[in-house]
Amino acid sequence: MKKAFFLDRDGVIIEERNYLADPGQVALCPGAAEAIRKMREAGYLVIAVSNQSGVARGYFTMEQLAAVEQKINALLEAENARIDAWYYCPHHRKGIVPEFSRECDCRKPKPGLLLKAAEEFDIDLPHSFLIGDKLSDIRTAENARCRSAVLVLTGHGAEEKNLPGAEDVQMEKDILAAARRLLSGTE
Numbered sequence: 001m002k003k004a005f006f007l008d009r010d011g012v013i014i015e016e017r018n019y020l021a022d023p024g025q026v027a028l029c030p031g032a033a034e035a036i037r038k039m040r041e042a043g044y045l046v047i048a049v050s051n052q053s054g055v056a057r058g059y060f061t062m063e064q065l066a067a068v069e070q071k072i073n074a075l076l077e078a079e080n081a082r083i084d085a086w087y088y089c090p091h092h093r094k095g096i097v098p099e100f101s102r103e104c105d106c107r108k109p110k111p112g113l114l115l116k117a118a119e120e121f122d123i124d125l126p127h128s129f130l131i132g133d134k135l136s137d138i139r140t141a142e143n144a145r146c147r148s149a150v151l152v153l154t155g156h157g158a159e160e161k162n163l164p165g166a167e168d169v170q171m172e173k174d175i176l177a178a179a180r181r182l183l184s185g186t187e
């Protein structure tokens, strides 16, 4: 079995932009490429897991989501970093696009995206990590029985760290600091 780092996209890999639809607005978070290189060098798969309810809400299409993904991949490739796979939840209960407007089992904090990736890549969840910028990301890691998770203070993390329930959550300033902390515990 393989070990993985599960990474939230917005506010962790790339700068948070409200309902990002334009590849031209993509900017990597500081340290993201280096963090991903370190994860891969340590033998981990790197899997992005992202709620994108903007699809259900009609703000952007799956094609636009794919164009943003291509842009991120190109920026990472230029720094010798690579994401192994991307998993999205495009759903929302109160969406307007019928195909995607429903309750689902993949919208974080539900563990569906992680469970699907684990099945497709033969991932050992209890030896895998998650990095996110929302408490709901941390809950997702717990719900999927991951080994550990870190909340970063980029993106929504700056506000989320003050919310009820954040008291016992591990925090680091960004994805690179989070990667270093989680990897240092595995030596």
Ligand SMILES: [Mg+2]
Binding pocket: 008, 009, 010, 011, 012, 132, 133, 134, 155, 156
């Ligand atoms: Mg996020």
Ligand SMILES: [Zn+2]
Binding pocket: 088, 089, 090, 091, 104, 105, 106, 107
């Ligand atoms: Zn979903």
